[in-house]
Amino acid sequence: MSAVELRARPSTRFFRSELWLIFGRRRNWVGMAVLAAVPVLLIIAVKVSPPGGGGGPDFVNQITQNGVFAALAALTLELPLFLPVAVASISADSIAGEANLGTLRYLLAVPVDRVRLLVVKFAAIAVFALAATLLVAGVGALLGLAVFGGGPLVTLSGTTLPFWAGVGRLVLVCGYLTVCLTAMGAIGMFVSTLTEQPIGATIATLVLTVGSEILDAIPQLAVIHRYLPTHYWLAYTDLLRDPVSYDQVVPGLWSATAYILIFGAAAWARFAGRDVTS
Amino acid sequence: MTDLAVVSTGLTKRFRSGQVAVNTVDLAVPYGSVYGFLGPNGSGKTTTIRLLLGLVRPTAGTHRLLGSAMPGAAARVLPRVGALVEGPAFHPYLSGLDNLRRLDAADRTVEPRSAGARIDAALDRVGLLAARRKRYRHYSLGMRQRLAIAAALLRPRDLLILDEPTNGLDPQGTREVRSLLSALSATGTTVVLSTHLLSEVEQICSHVGVMHLGRLVAQGPLAELRARTAPSVEVRSADAAGAARVLTELGLTEVVTVGETATGVLGGVVPEKVVAALVHADVPVRGFQVRSADLEEMFVQLTGEGFDVSG
Ligand SMILES: Nc1ncnc2c1ncn2[C@@H]1O[C@H](COP(=O)(O)OP(=O)(O)O)[C@@H](O)[C@H]1O
Ligand SMILES: [Mg+2]
Numbered sequence: 102m103s104a105v106e107l108r109a110r111p112s113t114r115f116f117r118s119e120l121w122l123i124f125g126r127r128r129n130w131v132g133m134a135v136l137a138a139v140p141v142l143l144i145i146a147v148k149v150s151p152p153g154g155g156g157g158p159d160f161v162n163q164i165t166q167n168g169v170f171a172a173l174a175a176l177t178l179e180l181p182l183f184l185p186v187a188v189a190s191i192s193a194d195s196i197a198g199e200a201n202l203g204t205l206r207y208l209l210a211v212p213v214d215r216v217r218l219l220v221v222k223f224a225a226i227a228v229f230a231l232a233a234t235l236l237v238a239g240v241g242a243l244l245g246l247a248v249f250g251g252g253p254l255v256t257l258s259g260t261t262l263p264f265w266a267g268v269g270r271l272v273l274v275c276g277y278l279t280v281c282l283t284a285m286g287a288i289g290m291f292v293s294t295l296t297e298q299p300i301g302a303t304i305a306t307l308v309l310t311v312g313s314e315i316l317d318a319i320p321q322l323a324v325i326h327r328y329l330p331t332h333y334w335l336a337y338t339d340l341l342r343d344p345v346s347y348d349q350v351v352p353g354l355w356s357a358t359a360y361i362l363i364f365g366a367a368a369w370a371r372f373a374g375r376d377v378t379s
Numbered sequence: 380m381t382d383l384a385v386v387s388t389g390l391t392k393r394f395r396s397g398q399v400a401v402n403t404v405d406l407a408v409p410y411g412s413v414y415g416f417l418g419p420n421g422s423g424k425t426t427t428i429r430l431l432l433g434l435v436r437p438t439a440g441t442h443r444l445l446g447s448a449m450p451g452a453a454a455r456v457l458p459r460v461g462a463l464v465e466g467p468a469f470h471p472y473l474s475g476l477d478n479l480r481r482l483d484a485a486d487r488t489v490e491p492r493s494a495g496a497r498i499d500a501a502l503d504r505v506g507l508l509a510a511r512r513k514r515y516r517h518y519s520l521g522m523r524q525r526l527a528i529a530a531a532l533l534r535p536r537d538l539l540i541l542d543e544p545t546n547g548l549d550p551q552g553t554r555e556v557r558s559l560l561s562a563l564s565a566t567g568t569t570v571v572l573s574t575h576l577l578s579e580v581e582q583i584c585s586h587v588g589v590m591h592l593g594r595l596v597a598q599g600p601l602a603e604l605r606a607r608t609a610p611s612v613e614v615r616s617a618d619a620a621g622a623a624r625v626l627t628e629l630g631l632t633e634v635v636t637v638g639e640t641a642t643g644v645l646g647g648v649v650p651e652k653v654v655a656a657l658v659h660a661d662v663p664v665r666g667f668q669v670r671s672a673d674l675e676e677m678f679v680q681l682t683g684e685g686f687d688v689s690g
Contacts (some may be wrong), residue, residue, distance in 0.1 A: 107455055108488060109454060109487040117434060118484040122481070168658055202470060203467075203468025204470060206432075206464050207430075207464070207530065210432050210434070211457065211486050
């Protein structure tokens with residue numbers, strides 16, 4: 102019957118523990134090694150057999166002129182599947198993984214408030230999305246610069262930006278893609294509250310993401326395209342125009358925000374009152 | 380009400396499957412007691428514990444922990460409650476130490492700087508200090524159980540709710556855990572432990588609640604419950620039939636003869652009177668014994684069945 106009143110202090114300990122759980126896990130290292138391998142392979146391939154020049158939005162042809170383009174090319178290659186797989190596996194594991202292990206009941210008994218758990222899990226997903234994007238871009242940019250050297254950045258509009266302005270554009274691209282992938286992570290976290298099977302939740306999240314990409318590719322479905330979660334992902338190329346075009350980027354940010362709010366709320370609605378019997 | 384560490388009224392849980400796992404349970408666990416929550420597998424012990432901790436929402440009923448209404452007071456009360464629910468559960472690829480660090484990090488009401496010392500103390504109490512850097516997946520069942528108990532002891536607790544804490548432990552480990560619980564109880568911690576082992580209750584519990592098919596069929600101080608169950612006499616005699624006749628005439632119930640032994644439930648009859656009557660009736664008595672019901676018999680009397688799994 103201790104009379105001591107227990108006060109909860111604001112603390113980042115649990116959030117840091119969550120990051121450490123994600124970034125300390127061997128499975129995730131393997132995943133991140135795969136993400137990092139793509140720019141490495143790409144740079145080796147371009148070094149061994151340089152492309153014939155010319156432009157094009159796949160960026161591969163520009164790598165020999167400016168190594169930073171290796172980052173953009175690698176992001177372009179990984180955006181349809183590898184990056185979504187990475188974010189899906191982390192986000193779908195968030196609640197379902199703990200439920201599957203049974204650690205969820207012990208976290209809740211600590212107690213960790215259920216809303217706080219979702220907020221911490223979501224924040225960690227966002228950090229992972231950023232880390233995955235920066236990993237691909239960072240390996241691509243650094244190795245690209247080491248192999249091919251730096252130089253001015255030729256924008257998609259044909260103008261030329263000085264080297265550091267080009268790097269700035271790359272940072273903007275990474276930020277935009279992080280937001281897009283984080284929105285997908287919110288969907289994954291919601292799916293994760295529906296089941297105790299993390300693998301099933303990962304697959305479901307991927308089916309939703311790739312399904313969205315497929316629907317987006319069917320012109321007859323144009324009316325629904327702008328509501329698809331992946332529809333604005335490719336708008337990152339607009340950040341490489343001169344001047345930057347925000348016609349697609351701004352709606353892309355709104356779309357991502359809407360997905361984060363809607364699926365965050367859905368995860369809360371589902372999880373807040375759920376019986377934890379795992 | 381204020382002298383109860385755990386109190387529930389009408390606590391009921393009907394799962395979506397329709398199964399009523401917990402049925403109008405009125406728990407009353409006094410402060411400072413070691414409360415044995417006894418019942419066969421499937422009788423609703425774990426579900427009751429989940430209800431107490433707020434993991435599962437009750438279909439009906441309310442409860443208070445340490446004087447505060449749950450689940451509203453969870454943030455204030457649960458840090459003072461150490462719990463073990465349906466066996467250990469940890470991240471397999473983390474060490475025992477790292478698993479405890481994670482749980483401690485999740486608790487916003489503790490002093491972060493003392494984490495290392497508190498974790499080591501908890502590991503030491505359960506004898507896991509030497510194995511703390513091993514990955515959890517390489518722990519034996521008993522070590523896992525010990526780690527779960529260590530997690531419940533990460534900080535001083537006013538109440539421990541432990542679901543079958545000696546499951547999977549070897550006899551040595553079982554003894555250690557029992558003496559650990561006795562020591563904690565001696566310092567004022569209230570302990571609720573669920574078990575399907577009668578011997579466990581007999582050895583360390585001051586109070587007992589008996590679950591059967593989701594209902595709390597008996598509850599109270601152990602001694603009181605024992606007294607409630609009727610003692611019986613056992614007469615060994617060459618004339619067992621004659622002895623049985625005497626017992627029946629005296630008003631004993633459930634009189635049975637098996638070979639040379641006649642038994643009967645004493646009811647209000649004093650044993651001395653039985654002996655006198657037997658002598659008076661010239662029944663040759665070779666042996667006479669008064670048996671108070673042991674816990675197992677008490678259990679059978681309460682539940683009307685053996686110690687089987689209830690569905
Ligand atoms: N999530 C659930 N859904 C449906 N029935 C359940 C669930 N959890 C437990 N039960 C049922 O409730 C009853 C009590 O289970 P439990 O509380 O685990 O018993 P105990 O811990 O005493 O062995 C059992 O019949 C069990 O099958
Ligand atoms: Mg159980």
